[in-house]
Amino acid sequence: MRLCASDLGCRRGGRTVFEGISFAVEAGEALTIRGRNGAGKSSLLRLIVGLVRVGGGRLALEGGDPELSLSEQAHYLGHQDALKPSLSVGENLRFWSEYLGGLSSNAGEALTTVGLAALADFPAAYLSAGQRRRLSIARLLAVKRPIWLLDEPTSTLDTTAQEQLGGLMRAHLAGGGLILAATHSALGIDGAKELRLGEPQ
Amino acid sequence: MRLCASDLGCRRGGRTVFEGISFAVEAGEALTIRGRNGAGKSSLLRLIVGLVRVGGGRLALEGGDPELSLSEQAHYLGHQDALKPSLSVGENLRFWSEYLGGLSSNAGEALTTVGLAALADFPAAYLSAGQRRRLSIARLLAVKRPIWLLDEPTSTLDTTAQEQLGGLMRAHLAGGGLILAATHSALGIDGAKELRLGEPQ
Amino acid sequence: MSALAAMLARDLRVAVRVGGGALIGVLFFLVVVTLTPLALGPDLALLQRIGPAILWLAALLANLLALDRLFAADHEDGSLDLIMTGRAPLELVVAVKGLAQWLTTGLPLVIATPPIGLFLNLDAKAEGALVLTLLVGTPGLTFIGLIGAALAVTLRRGGLLLAVLVLPLTVPVLIFGVAAANAAVMGPVPFGTPFTILCAFTLASIVVGPFAAAAALRQEME
Amino acid sequence: MSALAAMLARDLRVAVRVGGGALIGVLFFLVVVTLTPLALGPDLALLQRIGPAILWLAALLANLLALDRLFAADHEDGSLDLIMTGRAPLELVVAVKGLAQWLTTGLPLVIATPPIGLFLNLDAKAEGALVLTLLVGTPGLTFIGLIGAALAVTLRRGGLLLAVLVLPLTVPVLIFGVAAANAAVMGPVPFGTPFTILCAFTLASIVVGPFAAAAALRQEME
Amino acid sequence: MAVIDLANPSRFLGFANRIIPWLGALTLVVFAFAISRAMNAPDDYQQGATVKIMYLHVPGAWLGMLGWGLMTMAALGTLVWRHPLADVAAKAAAPIGAAFTFICLVTGSLWGRPMWGTYWVWDARLTSVLVLFLLYLGVIALWRTVEDPSRAARAAAILTLVGALDLPIIKFSVDWWNTLHQPASVLRLGAPTIDPSILIPLLISALAFTLLFAVLLLAAMRNEILRRRVRTLRLLQASTAS
Numbered sequence A, B: 001m002r003l004c005a006s007d008l009g010c011r012r013g014g015r016t017v018f019e020g021i022s023f024a025v026e027a028g029e030a031l032t033i034r035g036r037n038g039a040g041k042s043s044l045l046r047l048i049v050g051l052v053r054v055g056g057g058r059l060a061l062e063g064g065d066p067e068l069s070l071s072e073q074a075h076y077l078g079h080q081d082a083l084k085p086s087l088s089v090g091e092n093l094r095f096w097s098e099y100l101g102g103l104s105s106n107a108g109e110a111l112t113t114v115g116l117a118a119l120a121d122f123p124a125a126y127l128s129a130g131q132r133r134r135l136s137i138a139r140l141l142a143v144k145r146p147i148w149l150l151d152e153p154t155s156t157l158d159t160t161a162q163e164q165l166g167g168l169m170r171a172h173l174a175g176g177g178l179i180l181a182a183t184h185s186a187l188g189i190d191g192a193k194e195l196r197l198g199e200p201q
Numbered sequence C, D: 001m002s003a004l005a006a007m008l009a010r011d012l013r014v015a016v017r018v019g020g021g022a023l024i025g026v027l028f029f030l031v032v033v034t035l036t037p038l039a040l041g042p043d044l045a046l047l048q049r050i051g052p053a054i055l056w057l058a059a060l061l062a063n064l065l066a067l068d069r070l071f072a073a074d075h076e077d078g079s080l081d082l083i084m085t086g087r088a089p090l091e092l093v094v095a096v097k098g099l100a101q102w103l104t105t106g107l108p109l110v111i112a113t114p115p116i117g118l119f120l121n122l123d124a125k126a127e128g129a130l131v132l133t134l135l136v137g138t139p140g141l142t143f144i145g146l147i148g149a150a151l152a153v154t155l156r157r158g159g160l161l162l163a164v165l166v167l168p169l170t171v172p173v174l175i176f177g178v179a180a181a182n183a184a185v186m187g188p189v190p191f192g193t194p195f196t197i198l199c200a201f202t203l204a205s206i207v208v209g210p211f212a213a214a215a216a217l218r219q220e221m222e
Numbered sequence E: 001m002a003v004i005d006l007a008n009p010s011r012f013l014g015f016a017n018r019i020i021p022w023l024g025a026l027t028l029v030v031f032a033f034a035i036s037r038a039m040n041a042p043d044d045y046q047q048g049a050t051v052k053i054m055y056l057h058v059p060g061a062w063l064g065m066l067g068w069g070l071m072t073m074a075a076l077g078t079l080v081w082r083h084p085l086a087d088v089a090a091k092a093a094a095p096i097g098a099a100f101t102f103i104c105l106v107t108g109s110l111w112g113r114p115m116w117g118t119y120w121v122w123d124a125r126l127t128s129v130l131v132l133f134l135l136y137l138g139v140i141a142l143w144r145t146v147e148d149p150s151r152a153a154r155a156a157a158i159l160t161l162v163g164a165l166d167l168p169i170i171k172f173s174v175d176w177w178n179t180l181h182q183p184a185s186v187l188r189l190g191a192p193t194i195d196p197s198i199l200i201p202l203l204i205s206a207l208a209f210t211l212l213f214a215v216l217l218l219a220a221m222r223n224e225i226l227r228r229r230v231r232t233l234r235l236l237q238a239s240t241a242s
């Protein structure tokens, strides 16, 4: 499996955000996307998952499931948590596992992994910023999808949780997954490729 | 000027978030608040600024302006940016400087300092995560208030902006200000006191 | 299939939970119906004459206003982004959300009509006709409303704007609904004629609504 | 002082910008008023009889429904937190926001009444009376509505719930507004009697509304 | 036991547990007595046997208003003293008051059919009672909408205080406006103007209903306190475990 972009461009709100971006990521590889604020990191991830229109160039997934589109094989973790405050933590996660993958059996295990098992019956409204982020990460574990698109995944996580996320990402790569992550800090994966946005322009 | 808390407690949603917290911060000093996710860092800052009720203990500001309450002498920078998407960057900042301090004359200068001067006439809806955060920081500069309460101020900022924020904080301290900041990462201020929440209790 | 069932279950659950809107539509309906005689003054014959029209108008407003946050809420908390990455066809997902919405606002409205009709001095025959037309008509309103709810996502403004966009589209449902209810009571047209047209409109909107709403949601993603 | 002026300017600006709600209230009013004859059927005498009541009801709903995001929007984007740390008394800030709200929804409604009244076959005298009662009554509605808008912040649910909570409180304004309008047209009561009571209610709500709303906002901060 | 002790929820629970059975039994007895007296009361020369509806209608009306009155006092307790028991009382009283108001509305309508020829007219007394019922529904909806009970309590308290303005309107509507409904004849300044043969059974019936109100309120408050304890325990469990 190989995700490959050539000469990709993106326009938002009538302005060109970036142009001429090319990269290729193979199964088992990670790509960190870096750049100053406003360089277009979030826009690139949203473009890959199909939430922003491609403004030029080509984006292709080679060797994935041919019946599914790219966005159906990808997990997107953005700045928002997609949680309903009135549902409990467990209900929120089970809903997304059923909706995204058809199963809810892994949900309990995923909650334990991110350290939220004790809060399973707790309304999501009461979670702190980092707890919400952990719950989003549990979604990645509850449903298996090969491509992870992570937008500043470590922000608001405490150091334990950051290290744990590093471990989860390494395991995902070892299992043949792909990771693209936008970040300003270290992610804890060795040998990740790097894409710098908005440098010379 | 001295902000001093003794045996402070906080209850939210029927649960005790923390109890028995004591600290004192003098003019020119910074206090970083650390702790795992859900320890109550954000709650403590909101409590100080009067957005969450004090659940026990005492909080006092000694030597400030006696005519003003604690929250009227403090800047609160939370996870949300208090921006109206349909107003331009400049309009947003000018509004807050007039509302909070009665003047809008410093707004232009503050925008330049955080590197958003070029975007002054741009609708705030189009800002990236980090640009929104920079705009919030500009608010701290446009209106002079001695106490800064910052909730994970560096998250979503790129490295240049993080360093710049460090410089601004040092300048604020040198001018006799007080800073309380909740964070999971380094802030770039030397000699800050530290308060750890939720460790042994 | 299970993705759609999950969506239905979630939307129903959110609606009946604390903070959900399940019964609020009914309350709104009740309040509007109560206010009308207050504004009109106590004239029972008049109330009886315009009763069906008032109930239909109140049902229309309650139905549409309850819709405003259907997609906007999912947009604001980022759920919509994830919904788009699901494997179920968006049209079906939208239709399922419409169904959940109708079950939690439209249906309670229909059930509440008989007691509320008493205030307007309606007799049993008129009530029966009203309940039947509302039962058939409200799904039509909800599914037309889906279009507005989807448009409201881009416009970042629900409530009234939605109502303004969608109300003109609901005019046929309103006209034939009231006509059928009145026909049952006063004639001279037989009840069947307007009622059949009402059914046809509802069926059409159940088909068109989800497609148009899904298209609007796709456009809005940018 | 300048803090309050800044708030007024901001709220007006947000309302008239793209995505703001300035004219949507008027549109809603227009649509509701147009739908009524469609639902009632073309009976001009009837329309003339119930015209003032319909206009008042539509104005009431448009006014209240436009209010739902007044504080909730500021709460969601964190503005409310900062508003509370300002130095201006919260009651005054709330009153200023109410004023901005009335200028952008209530006043346009009053201005739109004469042309819209033509649809309902109203004569000049009735229109004059209506405009006057609406001009005096809509501020009352807005300022009572402030209480609901403030409560909506805790409820995390605007729109219909707000309407349900606030509508019972607006009953007197509605009753005396319509009564004054009707008195001007048909008698037998002189226009002055209900109109004075209407003025009194509006004044009372301009005083009570901001205090209750500010209290509600303070309570809800937690 | 001083009243101040009852303000402690645990004390209150003990008190409620002890008194509810006795009060319930007393209610049954008074009800039985009230029914027998009402059955034997003479028919009105004008209204015939329909006057018996009064023994339901009038207590319903009084207790519907009393319910909001209690909630208003509890609202002050919530806002001024932040007393948790005040929150509990306000929440428990709302559905009960709504039920009694509903009884007043229904019996009034049933009575109106023979007396006025219609179930419902829009006069000031009837309308203001209906507004009270809508206010009750609004407050109940509000309680159901907010998960955190102390926040809900404060929001509901503000609405309750504003809504209390309706009570004098109900009471004096018959004097201020010329209504179809008859003016007060029992609760008025000066002596009652009803014949004692009807008045006495009415007062006994009112006493029975008041006792019923008290029992229901105590039981609902007890349940609410227990529900809150369960909630707190669950929250505690969740927070200590994580």
Ligand code: HEM
Pocket: E054, E057, E058, E061, E062, E104, E105, E106, E107, E108, E109, E111, E112, E113, E115, E116, E125, E126, E129, E130, E170, E171, E181, E182, E183, E184, E185, E186, E187
């Ligand atoms: C749904 C319609 C009605 C409503 C909402 C209603 C409401 C009330 C209320 C609130 C009271 C308590 C007044 C107070 O304590 O001052 C009351 C008392 C009373 N009502 Fe009604 N009522 C209705 C219909 C009727 C009808 C049809 C009759 C019979 C003609 C009636 C006869 C009475 C009488 C005799 C009293 C006792 C008055 C007194 O002694 O104070 N009501 N009603």
Ligand SMILES: Nc1ncnc2c1ncn2[C@@H]1O[C@H](COP(=O)(O)OP(=O)(O)OP(=O)(O)O)[C@@H](O)[C@H]1O
Pocket: A125, A126, A127, A128, A129, A130, A131, A156, A158, B012, B013, B014, B017, B035, B036, B037, B038, B039, B040, B041, B042, B043, B044, D222
């Ligand atoms: N609005 C609320 N109502 C009730 N409980 C809340 C609310 N917000 C947060 N809490 C609870 O209070 C506790 C502390 O939350 P807080 O947001 O202060 O944590 P934090 O230290 O800032 O965590 P993070 O590092 O994840 O931001 C958490 O356990 C959370 O569940």
Ligand SMILES: Nc1ncnc2c1ncn2[C@@H]1O[C@H](COP(=O)(O)OP(=O)(O)OP(=O)(O)O)[C@@H](O)[C@H]1O
Pocket: A012, A013, A014, A017, A035, A036, A037, A038, A039, A040, A041, A042, A043, A044, B125, B126, B127, B128, B129, B130, B131, B156, B158
């Ligand atoms: N919805 C939008 N409509 C129009 N323009 C947008 C929109 N969102 C972002 N932009 C613009 O696109 C550019 C890139 O934004 P993006 O969010 O991708 O940046 P980023 O690299 O993720 O920055 P950050 O590090 O601050 O998160 C920015 O200049 C921003 O102004």
Ligand SMILES: [Mg+2]
Pocket: A041, A042, A043, A151, B128, B129, B130
């Ligand atoms: Mg970004």
Ligand SMILES: [Mg+2]
Pocket: A128, A129, A130, B041, B042, B043, B151
């Ligand atoms: Mg936090």
